[in-house]
Amino acid sequence: MTSKTDRTGGEIDWPAWAERTxxxxxxxKYSTTLAKSISHIETELEDRLGVDDWRLSTxxxxxxxxxxxxxxxNPSDPGAVVRxxxxxxxYCIAVDEYDDLRDNVRTIGLYIKEKRKxxxxxxxxxxxxxxxxxxxxxxxxxxxxxxGSGVASTQAPHxxxxxxxxxPDDVVEAxxxxxxxxxxxxxxxxxxxxxxxxxxxxxxxxx
Numbered sequence: 307m308t309s310k311t312d313r314t315g316g317e318i319d320w321p322a323w324a325e326r327t328x329x330x331x332x333x334x335k336y337s338t339t340l341a342k343s344i345s346h347i348e349t350e351l352e353d354r355l356g357v358d359d360w361r362l363s364t365x366x367x368x369x370x371x372x373x374x375x376x377x378x379x380n381p382s383d384p385g386a387v388v389r390x391x392x393x394x395x396x397y398c399i400a401v402d403e404y405d406d407l408r409d410n411v412r413t414i415g416l417y418i419k420e421k422r423k424x425x426x427x428x429x430x431x432x433x434x435x436x437x438x439x440x441x442x443x444x445x446x447x448x449x450x451x452x453x454g455s456g457v458a459s460t461q462a463p464h465x466x467x468x469x470x471x472x473x474p475d476d477v478v479e480a481x482x483x484x485x486x487x488x489x490x491x492x493x494x495x496x497x498x499x500x501x502x503x504x505x506x507x508x509x510x511x512x513x
Contacts, residue, residue, distance in 0.1 A: 318385050319363035321400050330384070330405040334414045336471065341377055343412040350418045351390055360390035366407060379407060386410040388418075397439040416462040420509045466506035475511055482507035 320326070336343070344362060351357045365383040366375035385402030399417060401410040421436055464471045467481040487501045489495035 309415075318365045318383055319389075320385060320386055320402075321387065324400045326385070327402045331403055332405050333405060333409060334406060335409040338408070338412060339377065340375060340379060340408040340411060343408055343415055344374055345389060346415040347418065350415060350422060351388075354422060355392060355418075358391045360388060362411070363387040363389070364407060364411075381407065383505060388414050392436075397436060399439050413462065419481070420463055423509055423512055424505060438480050447510055461479065463506035463509040466502060467510065469510075473510070478507055478510045 347362065349359075351360045363378075364375055364386050365381040367381075368374060369376055383402075384405055384407040385400065386399065386407060387400045389396070389398045391397070399414050401413050401417075403413065404410050414485075425436065427449035462471070464473065467473075467478060467480045467485065470475055473481075481505055486500055487493075489500040489503060491497045491500055
């Protein structure tokens with residue numbers, strides 16, 4: 307099967323609407339590899355969402371055989387951008403929060419996975435889950451849910467709950483219960499934060 311991806315390298319194709327992170331977090335956030343992180347995005351977009359096409363842009367040097375960054379790549383600019391088209395709409399997610407390319411790529415994959423799962427839930431929302439990454443024609447602006455900063459939230463479910471990425475169900479449920487108790491709307495808590503906690507719990511239990 308021919309890949310739908312076009313992976314560019316050398317100079318990152320960073321979207322004009324997204325501000326660059328000035329002080330990146332120094333971390334090795336995920337127990338995975340860059341190659342597996344890219345493959346995860348490929349699976350989410352091609353196999354599960356059925357996108358028309360997609361591409362990953364980084365500043366890393368690429369392998370000649372498949373155009374992917376080398377396994378140990380971590381360029382001075384560790385940002386990552388994924389663009390795709392689906393049902394006639396254009397989407398873009400850009401992350402450079404971390405100083406490791408792998409962590410930024412992995413964060414994009416987790417964000418896509420979380421949004422895909424949320425879009426399949428039997429609930430009604432005011433907009434499509436992927437609206438935070440949707441670009442209008444001409445790409446002169448970005449449709450963003452939340453603070454209007456132009457950058458979609460990329461916090462993974464386990465980060466929201468403050469647990470390990472592979473935490474067992476009972477740990478996930480206990481953490482969600484504790485956090486939700488502080489944000490319950492009936493007790494004057496933040497409604498959006500309460501919903502975010504519930505969504506993170508469901509995403510991890512379904513994972």
